[in-house]
Amino acid sequence: QAQLVESGGGLVQAGGSLRLSCATSGRTFTTYAMGWFRQAPGKEREFVAISRWISGWSYNAYYADSVKGRFTIFRDNAKNTVYLQINSLKPDDTAVYYCAASSGGAGVPQEGAYDYWGRGTQVTVSS
Numbered sequence: 503q504a505q506l507v508e509s510g511g512g513l514v515q516a517g518g519s520l521r522l523s524c525a526t527s528g529r530t531f532t533t534y535a536m537g538w539f540r541q542a543p544g545k546e547r548e549f550v551a552i553s554r555w556i557s558g559w560s561y562n563a564y565y566a567d568s569v570k571g572r573f574t575i576f577r578d579n580a581k582n583t584v585y586l587q588i589n590s591l592k593p594d595d596t597a598v599y600y601c602a603a604s605s606g607g608a609g610v611p612q613e614g615a616y617d618y619w620g621r622g623t624q625v626t627v628s629s
Contacts, residue, residue: 504526504618505528506525506603507527508522508523508623509523509623513628514591515627516592517591518591519591521585522623524538524584524586526603531582531603532555532579534603534617535553535604535609535610536553536602536603536604537550537552537604538573538599539613540595540597540598540599540600540625543597547600549611550565550569550573550586551563551564551573552575553576554608564609572588573588586599593627593628594627597625598622598625599622599623600619600620602619603616604616605617
């Protein structure tokens with residue numbers, strides 16, 4: 503059974519950094535698009551970043567405007583893990599962060615395109 507398990511969240515001061523991990527298992531996600539989404543209290547879940555499959559182990563990244571320049575998505579296929587490096591954290595980044603996988607390797611920002619989801623990891627940024 504395919505699983506995605508997020509980790510790495512926590513409480514951090516504004517301006518700090520975190521690295522979120524998404525460990526995958528149960529199937530090979532090498533050719534999948536892998537995305538990160540987040541849901542802040544009282545808000546809908548929103549797109550954050552996608553790692554899009556190109557060919558082999560080549561990928562490109564696409565980001566929401568609100569996180570561009572601060573967030574970096576990358577993969578380590580040898581470890582079956584996708585990461586989200588978050589720098590210059592702001593209180594507005596407080597949310598539950600979810601990892602998701604889409605069999606459509608090109609990847610799109612819409613939630614409906616994703617086949618598998620993790621349960622999320624909480625990120626709280628204090629001012």
